[in-house]
Amino acid sequence: MTAATATKTPCTYSIGRRLSLLLATQTVIGLGLLLATIYGITAMLFQAKHDEQLLGHTRVLKDMMQSASERAGTFEMLDKLAWSAERRPGTFLVVSRPDGSEFYRDPPASFDTEAKTAQASTFLVTDKSTGDVYTGRLVLDCSQDAKTGQRMAILLVVATLAGGIFVAWATFWRVRCSLRPLLDLADQTRSIDVGRAKQRLTLEEPAEELQPLIEQFNSLMGRVDRTYAQLEGFNADVAHELRTPLANLIGQTELALSRERSNADLEDTLTSNLEELQRMAGIINDMLFLAQADRGVKARRGEPVSLAELVRQVVEFHEAPMEDARLSIAIDGDIHLPVDEALIKRALSNLLGNAIRYAEPGSQLHVRIGQQPDGSARLLVENVGPSIEAEHLPRLFDRFFRADASRCEMAKPHHGLGLSIVAAIARMHDGFALAESAEGRTRVGFSVLGTGTAAA
Numbered sequence: 001m002t003a004a005t006a007t008k009t010p011c012t013y014s015i016g017r018r019l020s021l022l023l024a025t026q027t028v029i030g031l032g033l034l035l036a037t038i039y040g041i042t043a044m045l046f047q048a049k050h051d052e053q054l055l056g057h058t059r060v061l062k063d064m065m066q067s068a069s070e071r072a073g074t075f076e077m078l079d080k081l082a083w084s085a086e087r088r089p090g091t092f093l094v095v096s097r098p099d100g101s102e103f104y105r106d107p108p109a110s111f112d113t114e115a116k117t118a119q120a121s122t123f124l125v126t127d128k129s130t131g132d133v134y135t136g137r138l139v140l141d142c143s144q145d146a147k148t149g150q151r152m153a154i155l156l157v158v159a160t161l162a163g164g165i166f167v168a169w170a171t172f173w174r175v176r177c178s179l180r181p182l183l184d185l186a187d188q189t190r191s192i193d194v195g196r197a198k199q200r201l202t203l204e205e206p207a208e209e210l211q212p213l214i215e216q217f218n219s220l221m222g223r224v225d226r227t228y229a230q231l232e233g234f235n236a237d238v239a240h241e242l243r244t245p246l247a248n249l250i251g252q253t254e255l256a257l258s259r260e261r262s263n264a265d266l267e268d269t270l271t272s273n274l275e276e277l278q279r280m281a282g283i284i285n286d287m288l289f290l291a292q293a294d295r296g297v298k299a300r301r302g303e304p305v306s307l308a309e310l311v312r313q314v315v316e317f318h319e320a321p322m323e324d325a326r327l328s329i330a331i332d333g334d335i336h337l338p339v340d341e342a343l344i345k346r347a348l349s350n351l352l353g354n355a356i357r358y359a360e361p362g363s364q365l366h367v368r369i370g371q372q373p374d375g376s377a378r379l380l381v382e383n384v385g386p387s388i389e390a391e392h393l394p395r396l397f398d399r400f401f402r403a404d405a406s407r408c409e410m411a412k413p414h415h416g417l418g419l420s421i422v423a424a425i426a427r428m429h430d431g432f433a434l435a436e437s438a439e440g441r442t443r444v445g446f447s448v449l450g451t452g453t454a455a456a
Contacts, residue, residue, distance in 0.1 A: 016175040024168035035156040054121040090141040245276040293424035299340035308334035333369035350418035355383035380445035388437040397423040
């Protein structure tokens with residue numbers, strides 16, 4: 001199984017449908033509980049009504065039978081019971097003697113006396129003349145109320161479902177309307193391409209919740225636009241830098257082949273071509289190094305070393321050009337830090353080479369090493385020479401950038417990647433590059449993050 005098949009793509013879902021389903025479910029549950037409570041209260045009211053009716057009928061029957069027995073005995077009781085049967089519709093009465101035999105029964109009832117919808121009540125009546133105790137059982141017809149309860153239950157269930165469906169539909173419609181700004185933003189995003197890179201997201205009616213997203217996206221597009229412009233400029237600069245040595249190689253080779261040359265002339269041509277090829281190789285190597293730094297490669301730190309000792313080693317490499325320019329150098333301060341020695345030497349070599357190139361002949365260079373409050377080290381190479389304009393300082397570490405023609409003389413050839421490499425090495429050590437220039441003194445350097453102690 002490949003990694004592509006092993007990684008499952010998460011399923012997409014609709015916010016509108018999910019919200020509609022959740023709110024509909026909550027509505028059904030809420031309405032269901034509310035209407036169930038209403039139904040329960042109604043059922044209790046029906047039950048109280050039935051109990052009250054049974055109690056009222058039972059009290060009347062007891063009083064009637066009691067008074068009839070006192071006046072004329074059982075015959076009067078039978079007449080009174082038969083007379084009352086027509087005046088209590090929806091009921092059915094059976095009276096039993098003390099031995100359990102039937103004393104009185106109403107005419108056949110119009111309802112099922114054994115149904116669940118019928119409710120019964122039992123009462124006792126004492127014949128004072130004989131002392132016999134009669135047992136009466138009164139059954140009340142509750143079928144109409146039961147049907148009303150059933151219809152009410154169906155109505156409540158339908159109302160609950162209808163409420164849930166209505167809330168789901170209304171929520172889905174409302175969510176779609178509310179998400180319209182997102183759809184507009186999606187359409188605007190879809191229309192952005194290379195030809196319309198300056199376009200930014202906007203809403204006719206700014207939404208408070210979406211405004212941070214719009215601002216972040218527009219800020220991102222601004223950074224992408226600047227990066228794209230830098231990339232285009234970088235490509236143009238690379239083509240320009242490589243075109244000159246290629247043109248020299250082609251011209252010198254064509255000239256050498258135009259007529260017969262001596263071995264000495266051919267050797268001079270090959271030597272010149274080798275220099276151009278070495279220059280091109282240097283540009284390509286520097287570009288590859290910068291590409292690795294841009295991918296986030298970090299420096300390999302070793303044991304803490306003396307930064308001043310690394311400076312002295314690099315100074316020995318630049319002794320010849322310093323003697324030619326009659327320059328001296330002073331190293332101020334020292335810090336021991338775990339760094340990548342090769343990278344730090346390369347950055348220092350680029351800084352010293354840059355300082356030697358533009359320093360006034362006979363002046364003194366200064367390499368200042370200081371420790372910052374956060375434990376990082378700062379290395380600055382200072383030279384006396386033409387100041388750099390303030391507007392050029394932020395771009396001093398851009399690739400192929402040159403402040404002016406005075407800093408890229410043909411007598412001092414360089415391809416404009418040295419300070420970019422210094423900035424990359426600083427980033428690889430979790431630091432940053434810095435430059436300042438004023439009153440004829442220029443200081444260019446970088447910081448290195450780490451824990452170190454200042455030398456005594």
